[in-house]
Amino acid sequence: MSxxxxxxxxxxxxxxxxxxxxxxxxxxxxxxxxxxxxxxxNVWSHEYWARKADVKLYLFRKRIGAPAxxxxxxxxxxxxxxxxxxxxxxYDLTLPGxxxxxxxxxxxxxxxxxxxxxxxGYGYSGSSGNNxxxxxxxxxxxxxxxxxxxxTGQQKIHFFGTSSGSxxxxxxxxxxxxxxxxLVLSAFTYKGSGAEEIQRRQKNIAELRANPRRRRDAAMIxxxxxxxxxxxxxxxxxxxxxxxxxQPFGDTIPSGTYLDMAANLPLVDPNKVLSPVLMTRGxxxxxxxxxxxxxxxxxxxxxxxxxxILSHVAHSAVYSKNRQLLWYAxxxxxxxxxxxx
Numbered sequence: 244m245s246x247x248x249x250x251x252x253x254x255x256x257x258x259x260x261x262x263x264x265x266x267x268x269x270x271x272x273x274x275x276x277x278x279x280x281x282x283x284x285n286v287w288s289h290e291y292w293a294r295k296a297d298v299k300l301y302l303f304r305k306r307i308g309a310p311a312x313x314x315x316x317x318x319x320x321x322x323x324x325x326x327x328x329x330x331x332x333x334y335d336l337t338l339p340g341x342x343x344x345x346x347x348x349x350x351x352x353x354x355x356x357x358x359x360x361x362x363x364g365y366g367y368s369g370s371s372g373n374n375x376x377x378x379x380x381x382x383x384x385x386x387x388x389x390x391x392x393x394x395t396g397q398q399k400i401h402f403f404g405t406s407s408g409s410x411x412x413x414x415x416x417x418x419x420x421x422x423x424x425x426l427v428l429s430a431f432t433y434k435g436s437g438a439e440e441i442q443r444r445q446k447n448i449a450e451l452r453a454n455p456r457r458r459r460d461a462a463m464i465x466x467x468x469x470x471x472x473x474x475x476x477x478x479x480x481x482x483x484x485x486x487x488x489x490q491p492f493g494d495t496i497p498s499g500t501y502l503d504m505a506a507n508l509p510l511v512d513p514n515k516v517l518s519p520v521l522m523t524r525g526x527x528x529x530x531x532x533x534x535x536x537x538x539x540x541x542x543x544x545x546x547x548x549x550x551x552i553l554s555h556v557a558h559s560a561v562y563s564k565n566r567q568l569l570w571y572a573x574x575x576x577x578x579x580x581x582x583x584x
Contacts, residue, residue: 282345283307283352291394293360295386301367302387303330304394305347306356318424319397320350320577322359323384323415325406325430326500327459327467329366330359332488333405333561338480346403346561349570355577356395360387362411364456364497374455376499377510380411381418388422401577403427405561406530407500413511416518423518427573430558431522432531433539435508440470440529440558444505451502456495461486471529471557481562504530513539519547521576523569525556549576 287309291302306317324333336344343349347357361368362383364375373379392398401424404412409428416423435441444451451457464486468477503510520543524536533552540550553560553568560569 282343282348286348286351291390293383293386293390295363295382296371298363298369298371300363300369300383300386301330301361302358302390303335303347303360304356304358305335305351307351307354310394316396317354317356318577319391319395319400320355320357321384321387321391321400321402322346322357323380323402323404323408323412324359324362324365325404325408326504327464327496328485328489329361329492331361331366332485333408334359336481336484336488336562338478338484341478341480344481344484344562344566346570350573353574353578355401356397358387358391360384362497366492370497372455373497374499374502375497377407377410377414377503377507379499380407381415384411384415385419388419398422399424401425401427403429403573404431405429406432406558407504410500410503410510413516417511417515420515420517425521425577425579426516426518427521427523427576429523429560429569430525430528430530431536431539432504433509433511433513433535435504435531436535437532438530438535441504441508441531443470444501448502448506451498451505454498457498457501458494459489459496460494461490464489467559468557468562471525471527473527473555473557476527476555476557476563476565477559478564485562509539511539513542514544516543517545519545519576519579521549521551521572523551523553523560523572525553525558525560525563527557530558547579547582 285308288305293300322334324330334346338344350357362375362380364370402412409431416426465482468474468482522540551572555565556563
């Protein structure tokens with residue numbers, strides 16, 4: 244691994260510090276108002292590279308205002324993407340006139356230093372040629388962490404993952420517990436018992452094993468928002484915006500997380516996830532059942548844990564018309580005061 248990957252581009256939007264100015268005056272992330280209809284003012288962004296052996300991995304960062312010497316350290320939130328879409332279309336989606344869809348903008352506005360990355364074989368990252376399974380994703384996160392630590396000064400950070408990204412995040416928390424502060428698992432799958440989408444994938448195990456990549460065309464992306472039977476929970480413009488962002492990367496993506504979720508569950512031992520955990524599930528999520536997730540939840544050893552069901556939400560809460568429910572649950576969990584010993 245290279246010691247200090249080189250940044251690619253920096254962008255600053257807006258003319259004032261907006262929400263971020265509250266950090267200097269004592270406003271906590273939980274108190275800062277959400278940017279519900281657009282990006283907060285003065286959003287600063289930067290691109291970085293990490294290296295996993297010979298593979299270059301793309302990282303992207305957003306916060307309010309450029310870093311300045313002597314400033315107080317901000318809490319870091321790292322967003323882990325799922326099986327089908329890369330990091331920017333997952334967490335930094337822009338839909339003009341449709342409200343805020345960038346989770347990065349929302350939590351930058353709450354006062355966080357927000358990071359994400361493209362996993363091996365996705366988006367701007369290089370490819371090792373493997374199928375980018377959950378174990379590979381854990382190694383990607385290990386490679387990314389020194390960059391984050393160097394740039395932010397933080398040695399322990401918050402993680403959020405959705406779908407297979409939540410499995411990646413939980414598996415990383417199991418492997419590197421000293422690096423994980425608070426962990427949010429959205430649309431997680433434990434054993435997959437009784438989950439309709441997992442049963443559908445099990446019919447394709449042979450094909451997934453035979454090919455390190457699977458097809459991800461426009462129709463497949465649109466199916467994410469219809470497969471749970473509630474397309475009305477999403478604005479159709481969301482799928483089209485994702486398609487436009489993902490088209491430059493081609494119509495195939497790694498198959499490893501689909502294979503893992505079809506054939507290799509469970510991938511995380513809840514007894515080894517030591518951090519505080521928030522688990523959120525859309526009430527119509529076909530990737531899991533309440534029983535499956537509560538089985539995992541009951542085994543978590545840290546008493547600082549929450550289980551939240553998001554009403555009128557299917558699998559993809561980040562893209563949902565009711566995504567503010569996810570923001571609310573995350574915001575309060577991440578900003579919770581530490582319990583007194």
